[in-house]
Amino acid sequence: MGTAKRDNTDGRKRRWQEHNAARRQAVIDAAIVVLNRDLAPGDEISVQQIADEASVHRTVLYRYFEDRVDLDLAIQREICLRAGEVLLSTITLEGTIQEIVHRVIGAYVDWGTENIALMRFAERQVNGTTERPLDDAIGQFAEQIEILIGGILALLDADVSEDDRDALTPWVFLLVGGVMAAVRNWSSREELRPAAPAFTDLLAEVTWLQIEGLVSSRNIEVPDVPVEQLLNLKEAP
Known part of the structure; x- marks a missing residue:
């Protein structure tokens, strides 16, 4: 009983x-x-x-x-979850590194263009709390980017100094934060000029030049082939 x-x-x-x-x-x-x-x-x-x-x-x-703070934070978490699902789905080994950069940035520009009000709400500091779901979401996304970069460096057998390895996390945050700031500024305009495709191309090119310049300064050769092909070559006997 x-x-x-x-x-x-x-x-x-x-x-x-x-x-x-x-x-x-x-x-x-x-x-x-x-x-x-x-x-x-x-x-x-x-x-x-x-x-x-x-x-x-x-x-x-x-x-x-519990109160309005709890409600607003829950809304922000949901916005970050939805945006995160879109962005994380783009972090794959398909395409060259430059193509991956373009794909990720394009997804964020497209999502931001279609959801400007959501993006602005997620960026707000909710009164009555220090919690910021957007910061947590950026951290999770940056972590996935860092894992991808680390994996590619391993595939290339790149000789990376200890200082560079220690600086990888803040450097990734610099890339992610820079893209987000640029999209925020662009999406705040009354008229979105240049148009989203051209803006994506420009932002992806600038980001790629930063990556290419850094690896070149470290004498790391990045083949212009799909990352999946690098993986296959690494696994070949």
């Missing part, structure tokens, strides 16, 4: 938690819709707008969030 009662209690608790998580996600999704559909970049979003879109009463909404 005791075990059955505990199982029933645990089952109800689990279903209630799942219900709360689903309702919480529905509210977050509603906020994303309002931001993208109804608001200009930088406009404030109200709890009432979110509640209306989620078809819940404003007071009911706060059953799923």
